[in-house]
Amino acid sequence: MTKLWGGRFGEGLDPFMASFNASIGFDARLWKADIKGSRAYATALCDAGILTVDEKDQIIQGLDRIFSEWTAGDFQLDPADEDIHTAIERRLHELIGPIAGKLHTGRSRNDQVATDLRLFLLETCDNLGNLINDLQLTFIQSAEQHIDLIMPGYTHLQPAQPVRFSHWLMSYFWMLQRDWSRMNDMKQRISVLPLGSGVLAGTPFTIDRFALAEQLGFRQISENSLDGVSDRDFVAEFLFWAAMVGIHLSRLSEDIILFSNPNLGFISLSDAFSTGSSLMPQKKNPDSFELARGKSGRLTGNLVSLLVTLKGLPSTYNKDLQEDKEPLFDTIDTLSVMLPVIQGALQSMIAHGDAMEAALNDFMLATDLADWLVQQGIPFRKSHSIVGQVVRAAEQRRCGLRDLSLVDLQAIHPAFEQDALTVWDFDRSVEQRSAPGGTARQAVAEQISRARALMGDDH
Amino acid sequence: MTKLWGGRFGEGLDPFMASFNASIGFDARLWKADIKGSRAYATALCDAGILTVDEKDQIIQGLDRIFSEWTAGDFQLDPADEDIHTAIERRLHELIGPIAGKLHTGRSRNDQVATDLRLFLLETCDNLGNLINDLQLTFIQSAEQHIDLIMPGYTHLQPAQPVRFSHWLMSYFWMLQRDWSRMNDMKQRISVLPLGSGVLAGTPFTIDRFALAEQLGFRQISENSLDGVSDRDFVAEFLFWAAMVGIHLSRLSEDIILFSNPNLGFISLSDAFSTGSSLMPQKKNPDSFELARGKSGRLTGNLVSLLVTLKGLPSTYNKDLQEDKEPLFDTIDTLSVMLPVIQGALQSMIAHGDAMEAALNDFMLATDLADWLVQQGIPFRKSHSIVGQVVRAAEQRRCGLRDLSLVDLQAIHPAFEQDALTVWDFDRSVEQRSAPGGTARQAVAEQISRARALMGDDH
Amino acid sequence: MTKLWGGRFGEGLDPFMASFNASIGFDARLWKADIKGSRAYATALCDAGILTVDEKDQIIQGLDRIFSEWTAGDFQLDPADEDIHTAIERRLHELIGPIAGKLHTGRSRNDQVATDLRLFLLETCDNLGNLINDLQLTFIQSAEQHIDLIMPGYTHLQPAQPVRFSHWLMSYFWMLQRDWSRMNDMKQRISVLPLGSGVLAGTPFTIDRFALAEQLGFRQISENSLDGVSDRDFVAEFLFWAAMVGIHLSRLSEDIILFSNPNLGFISLSDAFSTGSSLMPQKKNPDSFELARGKSGRLTGNLVSLLVTLKGLPSTYNKDLQEDKEPLFDTIDTLSVMLPVIQGALQSMIAHGDAMEAALNDFMLATDLADWLVQQGIPFRKSHSIVGQVVRAAEQRRCGLRDLSLVDLQAIHPAFEQDALTVWDFDRSVEQRSAPGGTARQAVAEQISRARALMGDDH
């Protein structure tokens, strides 16, 4: 037996075409899902009266043996195996003879591969979910550890207001929490059984699709066979999910790379997550984060790949759909290394509170001065304008804001009093922002505590 | 008052820069959300003791007047209004004087615009959800109407097996149902209040963010102010959502365009959704579906736009984020016209059962013959091979499969009996696929009925 | 007259469909190209004997009058004008009567719009080329002005080696020079006349296409009518061209934004290209460059839009192609403002040599020390390793490299001599790199001089 479909064909396949057509080079990794699906399908065929119990047992034993061969790394691919389904059926035939040929009854590779891919992706989601989880925990732990540190908060990369370093760390926890939430939602749509859709029109055998779904752990069955064999929304949704994770990590990486520039110097990476230069002996480069930032490119590119492939396809199965797997696998492999690297790099990173403190300056307290005026009843828009003049005055004198005396301030506006000078205190500024979500110590502590609770709850 | 931020600036803005910087040209459509947010914020400021009840009332009356001006189309933009927030605050100042300046207390445009955009998008989701709904209903109704028609089912655009036209119609219902499901999930993540995040560090005033969220209809508040002002995940998720809708409609369009080619001729579009040629008097073109197919490009492009913009941004607010709006608005506008056009075109489309029937041929029943052999106990893989030989025999004789006599068949394999010839029946073939999700009449009827139930339930 | 194609149609167009179908909202800007093309076509029809000289003159006078109306802003669109071609032909009919109906002889909107778009884009390229030119000149002038300044050169955003600020400026000149080169090449492929391709099969009239091409300034004619009406490669190539410009400007913007962070402080933007904060009185934000960086998103998105639209289209004209214009126009508009803004911001930017100097440190001279060892005959790989130990020694003592005495160095390797200490000199380091393309003063001066020569030559 060579091809699963050779019966009516006169010539052999052109060798270039054979290699163009074959997917075994990348779909072999679906072996576990393929065997799992076939085991369940054998049972269903038996329940439907297509297989005797004995035939079913032979098939299952054969499949189990193939499973062991794959596990042990002993499975031998044949040059004619065009895909993982062919390879496993070919091997089953070698092991148990023609009965193997009954397994494909009412099943096409169209519903088979869709089932395999969903089984595989559900398991992948669990694995990636754990990695996301671990990374979230790292942010929590680091935030707990560094809750005392105050750093410049930037907008537009210009100094804005002082914030806790832990608050910055936690901002990434919440991005990942959204990724987690999106993954949970997505899993509902992955967990749909296409098996029983046949090639496109459904199955003429009395396969109990609900029992099959239950056995394989799917939450529901696909409701329309034409859609069942060609739905790749779940792959696209996964690729988008991963692209968003990539965007989040690209932003984290950008921050870390900036913070480790010596003119800021807020953090140092450990040598274990940095590399040097082949030319410059002094270099220590944040390669881990640069690669993570760079890899947001391929994660986005993989999403685009699939969307372009799907665009304008006629309904049901078209061979174009074979192009769903490589971007998917590349995205999975990318995240599977990227997440632990980021986690390790964060865990071993050292925060430099002194450098953060040195980067704070009074101008970051200008809003606090404006808020002080608001407390005196001056409309904010007016107080913003007054403090704007204060800032200009300091700039013109090339001094800090706190170097202006009360008299200087009163020359700009008479509402200033001695008490206004209490605003020149970074701790005070941070502690003022105590509403939920703010950067005050108590608000951050509560934020961490909610985060921990979420990790317990739904993770 | 010109800019909201001019206090410390010496020179005016370069005119090119002013136009580059201004967003009023596209963010004016957020006026309703902006006013709604400001109304709620005025109440929150009053509760926090920043505004007296009288001040709050003046502000709210002023905002209500501005609302009326927008509604009536009377609102006058000023050349110096750089964005919708500036425009409305400027007008409020004109209407009620310096008290207007109190409204921005503790609020920045960063948390304001994020709030506006979420309010706007929640309303948009409701509108688009209705359009999706309507289109789903059209598929259901058309499927009910045409349940008798049998057409060639294609895979690889080659004849595969006969299927009901209604089954094909319903396949698009389920794609849209996934879009609906994704939208529902997404709304949870849109419905998060950023207001109270200040510029990035939180608010120093005792704003009750939970009350604000409740008043504005948000399900939860953002948990971290740094993240709150720069989270655009919800926009990216929406753009992905829309791109998937676009991909679905591109596949539908491809089918329809093919089906209306006269060599297939399965359907005709009404003149109301077709156009002609400026040169060829006979032409009637399916422009509605071609445009829909083509517009999947911009829907995907808009998604890419935002992902590229977000990639590698330092955390918190950066001006780059202003680029979130135009792709979003373009996507919304595209879907808002595309969905009703598709719906109208489908409703007015005529199905030609005779052309569908004419396109059926016996070769599409080859699998039925193989299945018949399976029923005689021949393993499917063997029966597939036998029928492959039957097909070749017919091709060599240039005849249809049913033109082969029983003797011819038995010459290929002795298991063939008279009963085998009953498979040459398209109705029988379709009715065989009666498992859930299949194309048999009963299976399609149940599918429609589940679809109707879903429309009632969660829509 | 309403539509150009209504003859055989029974019903009117659905109103939603009419708005979905109409392109007048965006293709009106092709008016000048459309009139220009029609003027030339009238001449060609006259030469072919389709129009009398008098008819031709009437048509051209009519077109000239329409040109004046557009120029004066007086042209009145009719609600039924679905595109610019319809609008102009409708108006021509109003002005000169039924003879107007002869202009479309042998021409379809397919070859007409392709011609218009190419004419329009050729003119656009000239405009954008001038803007690129101006920006290049700004880099040259700024480099000339600041040739003395030495700044830290970064790789991986970590200090690497000192470089001239002017060398950094010139690096962007060369990126733009590649953009310029790509544009020149691209223009060859834009400058191809499709007119005379008819709707898809060519023209049955004796139109002299070569004469038409010459009259309209095209370098060649399209060689195949099927391809001629559906070739949008030139739009895709333009969109890629613009996306690359966007990527270059995004990198420039990233640098500028970093350099204007006060912890680096290498440059200050003028107020004319910065904005402030509605909440924080002290802020001065580099919005011009943030927007430029952000807009690389839409430039890339527009490219993707068109590629997705084109993907998988059947050959010749399909209505999907109408989707070529909006991404094109958006890209043109984006660059047309972005380039002058960047130029203005660069021209008015102030460079702070003192801050650059303050950011230099001895570790950036480590390679120079290794190179010194190489001069003593020590293989580079060995000298790199020796200097690695020198760096560690300094780090352990928390001192600069120059704080290590000769004795300290000799303790690490005996090859060090007094002369080695001459490497602690940033000027010397920069001046060492004097090979072409290097950062020595003379090399930069020659670079600038070659750049100026190029500006003269091929620009």
Add this chain to the structure above:
Amino acid sequence: MTKLWGGRFGEGLDPFMASFNASIGFDARLWKADIKGSRAYATALCDAGILTVDEKDQIIQGLDRIFSEWTAGDFQLDPADEDIHTAIERRLHELIGPIAGKLHTGRSRNDQVATDLRLFLLETCDNLGNLINDLQLTFIQSAEQHIDLIMPGYTHLQPAQPVRFSHWLMSYFWMLQRDWSRMNDMKQRISVLPLGSGVLAGTPFTIDRFALAEQLGFRQISENSLDGVSDRDFVAEFLFWAAMVGIHLSRLSEDIILFSNPNLGFISLSDAFSTGSSLMPQKKNPDSFELARGKSGRLTGNLVSLLVTLKGLPSTYNKDLQEDKEPLFDTIDTLSVMLPVIQGALQSMIAHGDAMEAALNDFMLATDLADWLVQQGIPFRKSHSIVGQVVRAAEQRRCGLRDLSLVDLQAIHPAFEQDALTVWDFDRSVEQRSAPGGTARQAVAEQISRARALMGDDH
């Protein structure tokens, strides 16, 4: 020796990080370019007095031996080889000892990898250029062979006008000719030598970069070292180039897939480029073209990958740039198989002139009737409208256009005469379109002849 940069580092690399960081898994294929570059660089170092002639000879002999090892498949990678440069230098050190350490003098991996990649890509362009060439020749040969066949020309996938099948074939020749033209232009920008840029600031040694460029076959040297080490425009341009090729082939594939649907049946693919179904014995699927169409997705995705990676990078080298290679290599590998598969499938494809003829119908001659009226002096717009009424009349009677008698026609418009009935002739229609680029036999023959000339000239 393990890393090229280990000198100052205290800890080893985290194992996850090591695998994240390593590029040897994919950059090993640059071995030939790397050795070629190093050979030339050894000569340059010798000319600069850094190497003695004897040292240079040792290095070159060592490199030649390594070249032989790679050629023979004997080169042994070491687990510590992080990239191809490290691997080759490590091996050189094993072969010739410490002198190997002199080869990296003044060179960094930054300028080295940029040089390697350009050398590699220039060779790749030659290979792909040949494949493009071969495919173009196939179109020419097929067009010559089938010049007699007339098929329906479609616009909007609706019958438009009859065209020669050979004209359709040639339309793809011209798309590929543009790809060829773009490649030629692109090669100018690839052929630029970055070597001598050092890590970013240039080289302090007296390397003759022009001689290096000449020896390596580059047309020019990079003019700015900062740009030289980080310019990846040429990779992006290549990826765009390949994406356009992909778009062209996706359109071709769409046509072929449609044409091989049995309801059109214009062509049949050979079995050597088709596959069957695992379930349906009768199936013969155009997998070769479906895969080609689908792979336009990854070609576009790879382009997006790199653009996203490049977006917003600070200038000079950042580790993100390591992400340039995998999309590039995937794109090259994709095209390298796709082009010969398409070519083989086209060569072995059978054209069915009878099916094409059967698909022609009189309505496709409506424009000819309108053109006949134009010849009688009726303005085209009027004649278009008259023929629209003719079409409606035929549709209402459910007959063909030629079934209308002269009397019927005259009832619609009196200008019709007996001679008008000569338009009902597909050959005549095709032959009318004889202007350059049209579908008349002579015009197609001239087109083919120009194509052949181009193949000789500049290919």
